[in-house]
Each structure stands twice: as C-alpha cells, then as structure tokens.
Amino acid sequence: MEKKNISYHEKKYIDNNIRLRNILAELPPYVQDFCRGRQTTLSMQTQIAYCYDLKIFFQFLTTANPTLKNSALRDISLDVMENLRPTDIEEFQNYLKVYESQNTGEAMTNGEIGISRKISALRSLFDYLYKHEMVKNNPTRIVDVPKVHEKAIIQLDPDEIAMILDSMEEFSDNLTPHQKGYYLKTKTRDIAIITLFLGTGLRVSECVGLDISDVNFKNSGLRVIRKGGNEKIVYFGEEVEIALLNYLEERENMETKPGHENALFLSLQGTRLSVRATEKMVKKYTQPIITNKKITPHKLRSTYGTALYEETGDIYLVADVLGHKSVSTTQKHYAKLKDSRRRAAASAVRLREKESD
Secondary structure (H helix, E strand, C coil): CCCCCHHHHHHHHHHHHHEEEHHHCCHHHHHHHHCCCCCCCCCCCHHHHHHHHHHHHHHHHHHHHHHCCCCHHHHHHHHHCCCHHHHHHHHHHHHEEEEEECCCCHHHHHEEEHHHHHHHHHHHHHHHHHHCCCCCHHHHHHHCCCCCCCCCCCCCCCHHHHHHHHHHHHCCCCCCHHHHHHHHHHHHHHHHHHHHHHHCCCCCCHCCCCCCCHCCCCCCCCECCCCCEEEEECCCHHHHHHHHHHHHHCCCCCCCCCCCCCCCCCCCCCCCHHHHHHHHHHHHCCCCCCCCCCCHHHCCCCCCCHHHHHCCCCCHHHHHHHCCCCHHHHHHHHCCCCCHHHHHCCCCCCCCCCCCC
C-alpha cells in the first residue's frame, strides 16, 4: 500500500494526540475522566498543558508523601485526594518553585505565571471531583493562588528593527570560515522569516507550518492555520513580499527530504524548519544588537501588534489580524497608552465651557 503524504498540520495533530494519550496513561482513572470531559472545550495544546500540570502534582505527591514513594502515578487513589489538606496545597506551591524533573533529572523552575497555572489546573480537578461527590473536601479553594504581577511588554523600537535588519545583511563580520559559510546559505531565508514576523505578526508555529502553496502573491496573502485549527488569510506588505520572493528564488534549488517537499522554510538538511531552530535563529541575530532585551519570535509578534494598534487605534482590527479569539487578550497586551497620550487626555475633557470675551 502506498504511504500517504500527510501535511505538517496533520502530523502535528497526530503527534499531539499521541503525546496527550501517553500523559493520560500515567494518570489515575479519575483524572483521565476529568481530562476527557474537557476535550470539547479546550484546544489540543491546552489539554496537553492541563494534563502535564496535573502530572507534576501527582509526581509531587510521590515525592512529598513517604507512603507513596514507590507508587505509580495512576495508582494514587481518591482516598489520598480526600485526605489532602490546605497545607499540602501550600507545600505543592513551594515545591513548584524548584523541583527535579523525573524524566531528565534537571532542575525545573516556575515563576508566578507557571505556579498560578498549575494551581488553577489542580483547582479545576478538585472542583470536578467535589461536584461528582468523589471527595468531600476541596482544599484548593481555601488556599490563595499567587498573585501574578503584570510585566512590561518587551518589543522593538523602530530604530532597533532597522538595526537588526541592517546587521543581518552584513552579519558575516567576525565569523569563522565555517560560520560564514552557514550564514551565507541561510541569510536570505532568515531575513525572510524575521521580516515576516515583523510585517505580519505571525506566531512561530504558524510560520514554520507554512507551505509554498500557502503564499499567494496575487492577493498578497498567506493561508495560515491558526490556533484551534481555523484557517485564515493574513495579508502582507511590500517589504515582506520582496523578502519572500528573494527566498523563494533560492528555495527552488534546494533539495528536500521526502515528506518535506511542500514546506516553505527549510533547514539545511532539507527538512521543514522547526520551532526551536527558528527561536534560536532569532536569538542569534538579535542578541548581539539588542543587548538589553531578550527578543523571541513572540516579541517580534508583539512589536507588530503594538505598531498596528498605534497606527490604527483599532483594537478589534489588531485582534483579528493577530488571530486572538477574544479582544480582551489584545487589550491586555497592546492597548497600553503612552505617557504622551495620557497627558493629552488630561486636557481633552472640559468641565466648563470657556466664557467668551
């Protein structure tokens, strides 16, 4: 039987399903029932994150409770959950700050957001168990969730964008012959990718998932599969068009591995460029230039989103272009008023009409 070529998104869907199934198999049956009940309301990535966060809690139980030390996670009974107290949940919060990965042995850490997310997942599980009368107590509702302090949005200023793009043109200075050879082979591709982030606000997963057939120069649009699997056309301007055309000219002569023939952005091995490789590439070009900011593909996306909001003042347009399901997400990240606009607001409203002379 001839093997069917599957798309990047189909493969990702299959891989995520397998990953979710493997995590669930390690967890107790009542957790599996809870997670499966949320499959219709949560995206696959969110389901995986939920299950992984709960797995960490059960790993904590086998670490903190001597009687559970040699227990398999799936064997932890409802009686154990019933006997947990608020102090156990507080101890779990403290454990999350630094703990050892059972898979790699590496030290794992969580900040405010990571701890809050994991406690939220645990609360949801206990709410489910309590609602279905599997436990009589819900200690997670007594313990306060750590407050998440809002962080400043990191983005690039216009002059920093120009500095990065200019430096990419002459990045070969101070490189070894081997590094220079690699740079020359990937230069046009890398410029196209960073220009694409800055000119469209694509997510890194959306960028690496692009196929050649997704690019339409007639309508200056990209066919993008958004989070949740929705298909959307994202439009691009002249600078993005030029960068893509330059890359596609080189792309025609690249050899590809079977199954990667349609991928837009390729590695030097002829396979679809990965998310991790793209993140490392962005860091490579930005770190020497922007030393006071940690720039990632998401920060380039934020730069585009903020610039679009400042240019248009239309938060709904920004939400639509960035693929946010809720405009509240956009408001949280991009509708930060500058000091100059706040000062202008002070005199924008008059309490009394000026008396005429």
